[in-house]
Amino acid sequence: MGTRKPTLRVVGKPHRRVDATAKVMGTTKFADDVALPRMLYAKLLRSPHPHARIVSIDTTRAAALPGVHAVLTGKDLPIPFGILPVSQDEHALALDKVRFVGDPVAAVAATGEEVATHALELIRVEYEPLRAFPDALDAVEHAEPQIHDYADAGNIHKLIDLEFGDVDAGIAEADVVREDLFFFEGNTHLPMEQHAAVADWSPSPDGKLTLWSSTQTPHYVHRALAKVLELGPARIRVIACPNGGAFGGKSDPFGHEIVVAKLAMMTGRPVKITLTREEVFYCHRGRHPTLMWVKTGVKKDGAITGMHFKSLLDGGGYGSYGVASTYYTGALQTVTYHVPRYRFQGARAFTNKPPCGPKRGHGTPQPRFALEVHIDKLAEQLHLDPAELRLKHLVPAHSLTANWLRIGTMGLGACIEKVVRGSGWREKFKRLPAGKGIGLACSSYITGAGLPIYWNAMPHSGVQLKCDRGGGVTVFCGSTEIGQGSDSILATIVAEVLGLEPRDIAVVTGDTDLTPVDLGSYSSRVTLMTGHAAIQAAERARDMIAPHAARKLELPLERIGFAESRVFDVERPERGLSFAAAVQLAEAAEGTIGTVGSYTPPPSPGKYRGAGVGPSPAYSYSACVAEVDVDAATGIVRVPRVWIAHDVGRAINAASVIGQIEGSVYMGLGEALMEEMAYRGNRNVVHKIPSLLEYKSPTTLEMCDVVTYLVEDPDPNGPFGAKECGQGPLLPVPPAVANAVYDAVGVRIDEVPITPEKVFKALRRKEKGEAPRFGPTAFPDIAWPEPTRVPPPWEGGDGKAVGQRDGRTVGQKPVSVDPRR
Amino acid sequence: MPDAKAKIALELNGEPVEVAFAPHKTLLEVLREDLGLTGTKHGCELGECGTCTVLLDGAPVLSCLVLGLACAGRRVKTVEGMAERGQLHPLQEAFAELGAAQCGYCTPAFLLTAEALLLENPRPARDQIKQALAGNLCRCTGYIKIYQAVELAAARLRGEPAEPARETLYGHP
Numbered sequence: 001m002g003t004r005k006p007t008l009r010v011v012g013k014p015h016r017r018v019d020a021t022a023k024v025m026g027t028t029k030f031a032d033d034v035a036l037p038r039m040l041y042a043k044l045l046r047s048p049h050p051h052a053r054i055v056s057i058d059t060t061r062a063a064a065l066p067g068v069h070a071v072l073t074g075k076d077l078p079i080p081f082g083i084l085p086v087s088q089d090e091h092a093l094a095l096d097k098v099r100f101v102g103d104p105v106a107a108v109a110a111t112g113e114e115v116a117t118h119a120l121e122l123i124r125v126e127y128e129p130l131r132a133f134p135d136a137l138d139a140v141e142h143a144e145p146q147i148h149d150y151a152d153a154g155n156i157h158k159l160i161d162l163e164f165g166d167v168d169a170g171i172a173e174a175d176v177v178r179e180d181l182f183f184f185e186g187n188t189h190l191p192m193e194q195h196a197a198v199a200d201w202s203p204s205p206d207g208k209l210t211l212w213s214s215t216q217t218p219h220y221v222h223r224a225l226a227k228v229l230e231l232g233p234a235r236i237r238v239i240a241c242p243n244g245g246a247f248g249g250k251s252d253p254f255g256h257e258i259v260v261a262k263l264a265m266m267t268g269r270p271v272k273i274t275l276t277r278e279e280v281f282y283c284h285r286g287r288h289p290t291l292m293w294v295k296t297g298v299k300k301d302g303a304i305t306g307m308h309f310k311s312l313l314d315g316g317g318y319g320s321y322g323v324a325s326t327y328y329t330g331a332l333q334t335v336t337y338h339v340p341r342y343r344f345q346g347a348r349a350f351t352n353k354p355p356c357g358p359k360r361g362h363g364t365p366q367p368r369f370a371l372e373v374h375i376d377k378l379a380e381q382l383h384l385d386p387a388e389l390r391l392k393h394l395v396p397a398h399s400l401t402a403n404w405l406r407i408g409t410m411g412l413g414a415c416i417e418k419v420v421r422g423s424g425w426r427e428k429f430k431r432l433p434a435g436k437g438i439g440l441a442c443s444s445y446i447t448g449a450g451l452p453i454y455w456n457a458m459p460h461s462g463v464q465l466k467c468d469r470g471g472g473v474t475v476f477c478g479s480t481e482i483g484q485g486s487d488s489i490l491a492t493i494v495a496e497v498l499g500l501e502p503r504d505i506a507v508v509t510g511d512t513d514l515t516p517v518d519l520g521s522y523s524s525r526v527t528l529m530t531g532h533a534a535i536q537a538a539e540r541a542r543d544m545i546a547p548h549a550a551r552k553l554e555l556p557l558e559r560i561g562f563a564e565s566r567v568f569d570v571e572r573p574e575r576g577l578s579f580a581a582a583v584q585l586a587e588a589a590e591g592t593i594g595t596v597g598s599y600t601p602p603p604s605p606g607k608y609r610g611a612g613v614g615p616s617p618a619y620s621y622s623a624c625v626a627e628v629d630v631d632a633a634t635g636i637v638r639v640p641r642v643w644i645a646h647d648v649g650r651a652i653n654a655a656s657v658i659g660q661i662e663g664s665v666y667m668g669l670g671e672a673l674m675e676e677m678a679y680r681g682n683r684n685v686v687h688k689i690p691s692l693l694e695y696k697s698p699t700t701l702e703m704c705d706v707v708t709y710l711v712e713d714p715d716p717n718g719p720f721g722a723k724e725c726g727q728g729p730l731l732p733v734p735p736a737v738a739n740a741v742y743d744a745v746g747v748r749i750d751e752v753p754i755t756p757e758k759v760f761k762a763l764r765r766k767e768k769g770e771a772p773r774f775g776p777t778a779f780p781d782i783a784w785p786e787p788t789r790v791p792p793p794w795e796g797g798d799g800k801a802v803g804q805r806d807g808r809t810v811g812q813k814p815v816s817v818d819p820r821r
Numbered sequence: 822m823p824d825a826k827a828k829i830a831l832e833l834n835g836e837p838v839e840v841a842f843a844p845h846k847t848l849l850e851v852l853r854e855d856l857g858l859t860g861t862k863h864g865c866e867l868g869e870c871g872t873c874t875v876l877l878d879g880a881p882v883l884s885c886l887v888l889g890l891a892c893a894g895r896r897v898k899t900v901e902g903m904a905e906r907g908q909l910h911p912l913q914e915a916f917a918e919l920g921a922a923q924c925g926y927c928t929p930a931f932l933l934t935a936e937a938l939l940l941e942n943p944r945p946a947r948d949q950i951k952q953a954l955a956g957n958l959c960r961c962t963g964y965i966k967i968y969q970a971v972e973l974a975a976a977r978l979r980g981e982p983a984e985p986a987r988e989t990l991y992g993h994p
Binding site for chain 1: 853854858860861862863864865866868869870872899900901904912913914916917919920922923924925926927928929932940952953954955956957958959960961962963964965966968978983988989990991992993994
């Protein structure tokens with residue numbers, strides 16, 4: 001039916017978000033705003049040891065304290081859980097071991113937070129301290145004692161070795177070969193909202209659990225609750241409250257969510273927990289500290305002949321998303337500049353710190369920092385302009401990469417040209433006065449992962465849609481509003497397809513009782529996947545309504561159009577009826593008008609083991625130029641301005657896209673200059689700075705000006721062509737700043753954050769005639785597994801590994817050096 | 822033994838109010854827990870993030886650092902008091918229009934801090950806005966849309982017919 005109008009009426013405009021009024025009035029209900037009659041308050045007792053065996057726990061005195069209604073320890077919740085099926089290594093409360101300072105050990109529900117806190121002081125825990133591992137290098141060097149009894153080797157959680165073509169042969173063809181080492185320090189999401197959860201239990205025989213939580217992934221929380229509580233999923237309802245910022249930090253199921261559920265079931269009363277800011281630092285799941293080594297061969301014109309990349313991630317105490325994070329440190333090196341042969345070796349170590357996981361960019365800002373600074377150095381070595389070098393070797397649109405990622409539209413060239421022109425790059429690069437510099441970097445990011453977190457063949461996103469007789473439409477979707485504007489995406493898209501205005505659309509999201517599954521607000525998947533599901537549901541509604549309007553108007557179906565809240569003759573638009581009247585005709589004839597839509601990403605061409613991380617329906621692209629002022633006397637770096645261009649495919653809501661880009665630049669600037677999860681440098685492994693005051697993040701006084709350009713090259717896989725914008729624009733900021741510092745003062749800071757101390761040290765080295773650099777100097781020897789060898793597409797491969805049969809590979813066998821096995 | 826409750830009278834969002842609460846409670850807790858005004862948020866409860874900002878006698882204060890008892894007889898304004906007679910305050914309108922609220926969690930504090938600024942300085946320069954808002958953290962927006970919203974609201978409060986700049990909503994050409 002040719003009812004889609006050729007021009008977009010709603011999509012692409014800068015709409016006021018559907019939740020804007022509630023947010024400016026303070027009426028949005030976040031998890032801690034939920035209060036129920038007779039509610040109890042929970043508090044968690046946390047480990048003071050980084051690594052210890054729990055010998056005994058005595059809760060007698062706590063349980064006897066007036067006002068205390070229940071006390072829980074690990075043995076009350078013995079079933080393990082975790083976000084990834086391959087690392088079900090967490091317990092709601094530590095069962096036999098603690099693995100970082102802050103690991104929860106016991107919980108109390110009491111009439112108030114003060115009583116609960118007092119009760120925690122009465123719990124006696126006897127620990128047997130174990131050797132603690134403060135960082136990944138230590139964990140690589142010492143296999144014993146093992147932090148977990150599962151690992152690829154000793155304390156190395158995960159080992160990956162993937163080779164796409166003969167990289168050594170490729171590098172041998174090069175005119176110039178360069179090796180560099182980089183380190184990206186860990187940092188954290190720091191959402192302004194502390195995690196909170198409220199559980200309510202209606203007792204048996206029809207017992208039902210309801211959990212309100214500040215979660216990005218209600219579906220996964222639903223699954224974890226069912227597993228640990230051994231409760232049928234139909235008896236659990238998870239409501240994801242709008243998140244007060246998340247950035248990946250609320251995308252694991254958390255022990256505290258399970259604890260309040262169990263406490264509510266034990267006490268028969270609602271139970272709330274709100275983490276303190278200090279506890280949010282212990283929840284973490286943020287950026288993995290990552291050590292990287294990269295070796296690239298290039299021709300004189302900058303064409304890459306081969307690239308070898310190694311990463312070592314400091315995972316902290318638990319698995320979380322870490323296996324995926326590790327793959328991501330190697331997956332996207334190939335999607336910006338053509339890499340004909342590529343090898344990636346990645347390792348993730350367990351250490352005795354809060355677990356790392358997915359933070360905005362998930363595993364890719366670290367290698368992107370390394371790659372973009374490495375390329376800047378290569379350009380200098382080749383006497384090429386860094387912008388020109390990049391422009392000359394872009395990955396072609398609609399192509400396959402060496403590691404079998406399918407690229408759709410590719411607007412990076414347009415992005416580079418925008419920021420080069422806007423920033424005055426050609427007049428400024430290498431020409432600014434001493435202390436002032438300018439740097440360029442680029443990046444790309446996935447628009448949703450091609451594969452689900454747990455293996456299943458079902459859609460990744462589902463939408464239900466209900467048309468009201470009054471002309472309003474309600475959209476139900478499991479997606480979670482974390483501030484990014486996902487509720488508005490649903491309203492905008494449904495309004496576009498049905499010819500309505502966003503204000504006519506009611507949106508119900510993030511509720512496992514009311515909404516079909518959407519996998520959650522992570523991996524920049526929401527606009528693309530919920531968008532497609534919403535389009536399908538809305539088109540089906542249109543298909544239900546249109547025949548009845550056509551009959552009434554005595555027109556063939558193909559002449560029916562939907563716009564301006566009307567259903568009409570596309571050739572004589574004045575002939576028509578209101579959308580509400582058309583719905584009424586359809587409802588009279590067919591009954592209630594409701595539809596569903598769903599979305600599953602296209603299959604990815606890579607079939608080798610490990611090919612599950614990296615594929616995406618579409619890749620966004622960004623280019624960034626940063627300008628810096630470096631004070632040589634103090635090493636202080638200031639960034640007055642950033643120019644950034646982002647290929648978003650198509651902006652569904654232009655104002656929201658700009659907001660996501662500016663927010664990404666902000667977060668990237670914080671990571672570039674100041675943000676770090678720092679621990680005291682001894683075996684106590686205590687977090688140095690678990691507070692908002694001491695964990696430095698940019699205020700209005702540090703934030704730079706941002707000049708934003710949108711590049712819209714609609715991708716055939718995106719809804720109306722849209723690609724992601726919430727994560728990708730963070731990635732080029734740290735390397736652009738590092739490259740600008742080099743342009744300003746001639747020192748390379750190969751480590752993030754670029755603190756004054758590091759700049760100062762590098763400047764001193766330069767004065768003394770030493771290497772003008774600050775950064776790591778070695779990558780440890782790691783016993784890598786036999787590589788999985790996958791011929792790239794241009795070498796006649798079929799996406800499978802050499803020797804692989806039926807989707808399984810013969811390489812990549814887990815290596816264990818654990819003497820107990 | 823729980824403390825005996827203290828009772829105070831204050832002017833809250835323009836209306837006289839009496840409230841009884843445990844005397845150790847902060848203004849933040851009294852507002853959220855005893856008066857049911859959950860529009861005031863918290864990010865640290867240690868005076869570090871600015872998220873709990875309210876106006877006390879017209880001046881921005883961190884409600885997590887002010888005892889409820891200290892507010893007896895004083896004027897308190899929260900985000901719930903900004904819209905009047907069904908009309909959003911021009912600052913609220915501008916924040917909504919430009920997308921200066923993303924997750925919306927820090928928004929009430931930014932709105933009230935900005936309102937105090939504009940009452941004192943109806944025509945603030947960008948640097949003055951940055952200075953005034955430097956005690957409020959936002960992790961979503963990068964602050965830029967917030968500055969633009971404050972400037973837009975300031976112009977409208979001065980009676981100028983201001984509209985957002987095109988690049989604010991669509992990016993630069």
